[in-house]
Amino acid sequence: MKKISHPTIEPSQIMPDTYQANLHFIGKMSDEFEFPFEPYQIQRDFMKNLYETIEQKKIGIFESPTGTGKSLSIICSVLKWQRDQKEREEKEIREKMESLKKEVDEPDWVNEQYQQQKVQQLISEKQAATEKVSRRQKRVLKSRKRFKREQNKENSWEGDVGVRYSSSDCSSDSDPGEIEYSNKIYYCSRTHSQLSQFIHEIKKSPYSTVKVTILGSRSNLCINPAVTQLRSNYLVNERCLELRQNSAATNKQEEEEEEKEKKRRKGKCEFYSSRKVRDFSAHILSEIQDIESLVGGAGEARTCPYYSTRAAVPEAEVVLLPYNMMLHRDQRKSLNVRLKDAVVIIDEAHNLIETINEIHSLTIQEKDCVTTHRKLSLYLRKVKARLKPINLLHCKQVIHCVSQISSCFKKLHTQKQPRTYLFTIGDFQTKTDLADINLFDLVKFIRESHLAQKVQGYQDDVMTSSDDVTIHSRSVLADIASLFTCLTNADTAGRVLLVCETESSYLRYISLKSEDPFLPLLRECRSVILAGGTMEPVGEVQQQLLAASSRDVTLFSCGHVIPPQNLLPITLSHGEEMELNFSFEGRKRPGILQEVGNILLQLCQVVPGGVVCFFPSYQCLTDCKTTLQRSGHLDKISKIKTVFCDEAGSKNSDGILESYSKRVRSARAAPGAVNTGAILLSVLGGRMSEGINFSDDLGRCVVVVGLPFANPSDPVLQEKIRYLDSTLKSTEEGRTPGQTYYENKCMKSVNQAIGRAIRHANDFASIVLLDKRYGTERINKKLPAWIRKHLRHSSSLQHTSQTVRDFFKERREDTV
Numbered sequence: 001m002k003k004i005s006h007p008t009i010e011p012s013q014i015m016p017d018t019y020q021a022n023l024h025f026i027g028k029m030s031d032e033f034e035f036p037f038e039p040y041q042i043q044r045d046f047m048k049n050l051y052e053t054i055e056q057k058k059i060g061i062f063e064s065p066t067g068t069g070k071s072l073s074i075i076c077s078v079l080k081w082q083r084d085q086k087e088r089e090e091k092e093i094r095e096k097m098e099s100l101k102k103e104v105d106e107p108d109w110v111n112e113q114y115q116q117q118k119v120q121q122l123i124s125e126k127q128a129a130t131e132k133v134s135r136r137q138k139r140v141l142k143s144r145k146r147f148k149r150e151q152n153k154e155n156s157w158e159g160d161v162g163v164r165y166s167s168s169d170c171s172s173d174s175d176p177g178e179i180e181y182s183n184k185i186y187y188c189s190r191t192h193s194q195l196s197q198f199i200h201e202i203k204k205s206p207y208s209t210v211k212v213t214i215l216g217s218r219s220n221l222c223i224n225p226a227v228t229q230l231r232s233n234y235l236v237n238e239r240c241l242e243l244r245q246n247s248a249a250t251n252k253q254e255e256e257e258e259e260k261e262k263k264r265r266k267g268k269c270e271f272y273s274s275r276k277v278r279d280f281s282a283h284i285l286s287e288i289q290d291i292e293s294l295v296g297g298a299g300e301a302r303t304c305p306y307y308s309t310r311a312a313v314p315e316a317e318v319v320l321l322p323y324n325m326m327l328h329r330d331q332r333k334s335l336n337v338r339l340k341d342a343v344v345i346i347d348e349a350h351n352l353i354e355t356i357n358e359i360h361s362l363t364i365q366e367k368d369c370v371t372t373h374r375k376l377s378l379y380l381r382k383v384k385a386r387l388k389p390i391n392l393l394h395c396k397q398v399i400h401c402v403s404q405i406s407s408c409f410k411k412l413h414t415q416k417q418p419r420t421y422l423f424t425i426g427d428f429q430t431k432t433d434l435a436d437i438n439l440f441d442l443v444k445f446i447r448e449s450h451l452a453q454k455v456q457g458y459q460d461d462v463m464t465s466s467d468d469v470t471i472h473s474r475s476v477l478a479d480i481a482s483l484f485t486c487l488t489n490a491d492t493a494g495r496v497l498l499v500c501e502t503e504s505s506y507l508r509y510i511s512l513k514s515e516d517p518f519l520p521l522l523r524e525c526r527s528v529i530l531a532g533g534t535m536e537p538v539g540e541v542q543q544q545l546l547a548a549s550s551r552d553v554t555l556f557s558c559g560h561v562i563p564p565q566n567l568l569p570i571t572l573s574h575g576e577e578m579e580l581n582f583s584f585e586g587r588k589r590p591g592i593l594q595e596v597g598n599i600l601l602q603l604c605q606v607v608p609g610g611v612v613c614f615f616p617s618y619q620c621l622t623d624c625k626t627t628l629q630r631s632g633h634l635d636k637i638s639k640i641k642t643v644f645c646d647e648a649g650s651k652n653s654d655g656i657l658e659s660y661s662k663r664v665r666s667a668r669a670a671p672g673a674v675n676t677g678a679i680l681l682s683v684l685g686g687r688m689s690e691g692i693n694f695s696d697d698l699g700r701c702v703v704v705v706g707l708p709f710a711n712p713s714d715p716v717l718q719e720k721i722r723y724l725d726s727t728l729k730s731t732e733e734g735r736t737p738g739q740t741y742y743e744n745k746c747m748k749s750v751n752q753a754i755g756r757a758i759r760h761a762n763d764f765a766s767i768v769l770l771d772k773r774y775g776t777e778r779i780n781k782k783l784p785a786w787i788r789k790h791l792r793h794s795s796s797l798q799h800t801s802q803t804v805r806d807f808f809k810e811r812r813e814d815t816v
């Protein structure tokens with residue numbers, strides 16, 4: 001029976017004197033947790049609960065608002081647990097060995113000889129294990145020394161790319177006698193910059209000597225220009241694999257043939273050699289590094305960082321990786337991630353369900369299908385005579401399948417209505433005549449024969465780039481192989497969507513079930529921890545991810561570290577003239593967007609520093625901007641605060657953010673000026689709503705216009721809703737699981753955005769939610785508890801602006 005414990009800490013339970021604590025006191029012990037600062041009370045509770053969850057081999061859902069030092073809390077509890085566990089295990093071995101030795105000294109008279117043998121055998125097993133570890137440690141030490149030596153030599157190598165390969169280069173990266181570090185911690189987050197931030201927090205902690213490796217994709221880590229210049233991830237991966245295989249295949253005889261060296265090197269990666277990879281992996285483990293310094297160091301050592309970071313996995317105590325690498329079985333397999341007894345921490349887990357579904361879904365364009373069919377046919381014509389009968393058969397079957405999918409599109413094009421077709425897996429197989437084909441065999445054939453790569457290479461020779469612009473960018477055949485794999489799933493796992501449009505038609509495999517891919521983690525790991533700033537609605541995670549496992553779950557949720565008076569969350573249901581309703585229909589009402597102008601103008605007059613305003617979509621942002629330009633609101637606002645705007649598809653988000661920050665800071669340096677800072681117009685769920693911190697003056701007020709509900713006519717969304725309704729029970733309030741999912745999806749996006757403004761214990765900000773729907777309990781109960789608790793409702797702009805003015809006046813007095 002699954003038990004759920006809720007050690008929830010309410011914001012009111014936070015000790016007020018914590019805020020005044022000396023934050024720079026290093027090495028303070030709190031509840032026996034070493035911590036680089038004086039920990040907040042919520043951090044103490046977080047660490048204690050996390051430690052116990054791992055100790056008791058439970059699953060944990062840990063919620064701590066953004067900016068409350070969640071990363072350090074995770075590091076200081078998990079690494080303490082790891083250290084304690086190691087000590088406990090070592091002690092146990094020592095005690096066992098002692099007692100075994102004693103048994104030998106005092107043998108049982110009944111079976112003396114047998115016992116003695118058994119005890120001796122156990123002792124030697126333990127000793128062998130200990131020796132193996134120490135042998136490995138010696139080897140690592142040797143590798144490190146060699147790496148340092150070669151690094152010193154490196155300067156004299158400058159410009160010499162012709163690094164000689166020795167016979168040891170032939171061996172594979174993984175050592176057959178490799179010792180996998182047990183009790184490994186896998187820390188997963190969404191982006192590389194989040195992983196880098198985590199690295200910086202480890203460096204601050206008392207555990208800065210822990211052995212860490214950080215994994216990334218080739219596009220993040222590869223330093224070979226011959227590979228990085230390729231335009232797609234697929235080509236980067238394929239080229240790297242090819243060069244690496246060639247490098248590993250070097251034999252001794254070749255090595256001695258100086259003359260052949262240059263020719264041979266043509267098809268090899270100059271940065272890959274297993275010895276250097278091993279040496280650099282030892283260097284990685286000896287010093288914590290983020291991706292940038294790691295890539296820089298590898299460049300100097302002329303060694304492949306991609307394979308070095310992977311080679312460091314077995315011996316690492318902590319492995320950092322983006323969470324798509326952990327959540328996909330094939331990726332885990334290719335990385336040699338062993339889940340058994342590991343602790344897996346998934347941070348920023350608020351969108352975990354969507355991420356799992358996304359990772360297991362895929363899209364194939366009709367035109368790519370047609371091109372692939374053509375390429376495959378050309379390829380087959382050329383190599384037919386050389387193929388073994390079985391491979392010829394498989395090749396023909398692949399061509400047949402691709403052709404069937406293309407014809408399916410063609411048939412659907414002949415029909416006038418509807419343009420979107422949704423199939424169960426079984427129906428799609430019948431429709432395309434694929435039901436009788438062994439798709440498992442085909443996938444195996446495509447993978448093992450490297451067909452995708454061969455066809456790609458062949459087509460590069462025979463087709464001109466004008467044939468098709470997509471031919472160089474990605475291999476559709478690889479996607480088709482993945483589609484075949486998806487089509488071997490049970491009917492309940494997903495759907496196939498065909499969208500037929502004149503301009504572009506595509507097929508999308510939609511993964512619906514998230515619990516199946518997650519189950520191996522729940523089954524094999526010692527503990528799985530889902531952490532995030534706002535994990536609400538927790539029920540969704542429990543129903544859709546954890547229900548399949550019977551393991552006990554700890555729910556931990558805490559308030560913020562700021563005192564209540566530092567936060568002003570307020571909902572506004574009425575503007576100057578009209579009710580605020582920014583639903584899709586409501587937005588069409590004349591005058592409604594001018595209301596946004598009125599509100600922003602008033603708020604800009606009373607808020608110091610930066611204001612960040614989020615719109616439900618880029619379309620709504622553009623419409624509003626145009627309206628406010630025409631109405632003159634934008635002009636008036638820009639006299640008080642410089643206006644910055646995130647544009648759809650803009651690649652310059654960083655530049656916009658930098659200019660916005662600069663403007664806010666320069667306004668702070670000029671008190672009393674007419675222009676008091678800046679306003680940033682952005683989009684919920686967009687580039688600036690997640691993972692960006694608007695601390696202190698950068699975000700004194702966050703305004704949210706409306707609710708970002710997804711388009712209800714989106715067929716993928718409709719199917720997900722139908723699937724949830726048919727598989728889960730309705731909620732207590734009588735809402736269907738599909739409706740709940742739809743609302744949750746929207747509110748998660750709002751919660752991510754509004755959490756960005758409070759980043760530390762002394763920060764303060766106002767949050768203004770514009771829409772009458774925020775006043776309803778159904779919606780506002782989905783806000784984070786630490787915000788909901790202090791939520792005020794207002795139906796007048798004048799009242800809102802006065803409340804906000806008073807709030808900042810009091811904060812100014814506090815800080816004087």
Ligand SMILES: Nc1ncnc2c1ncn2[C@@H]1O[C@H](COP(=O)(O)OP(=O)(O)OP(=O)(O)O)[C@@H](O)[C@H]1O
Pocket residue numbers: 023037038039040043064065066067068069070071072201204532533759760
């Ligand atoms: N007790 C503390 N006192 C002072 N500073 C702290 C304390 N705990 C953590 N910090 C610092 O506060 C900053 C914010 O912490 P961190 O980024 O870990 O927050 P977070 O809760 O993980 O936020 P997010 O969820 O947005 O990543 C970091 O620089 C961290 O080192």
